[in-house]
Amino acid sequence: MEKRLIQKVFEHDLLYAVDSVHYRDRHMRAVAWAEIGKDLGIP
Numbered sequence: 001m002e003k004r005l006i007q008k009v010f011e012h013d014l015l016y017a018v019d020s021v022h023y024r025d026r027h028m029r030a031v032a033w034a035e036i037g038k039d040l041g042i043p
Contacts, residue, residue, distance in 0.1 A: 001040065004040060005036070005040060008035075008036040008039055008040065009036065012032040012035075012036070014028055014029060014032060015029060015032055015033070
């Protein structure tokens, strides 16, 4: 599960790349985390 989580986070650079346009956008980050949770089966 840890590897899958890392892979999913890597797909969303706005979660870790400070130079990303959406890095400071809380809504976009929440959407990304929700998508990751859904993909991993975490409510």
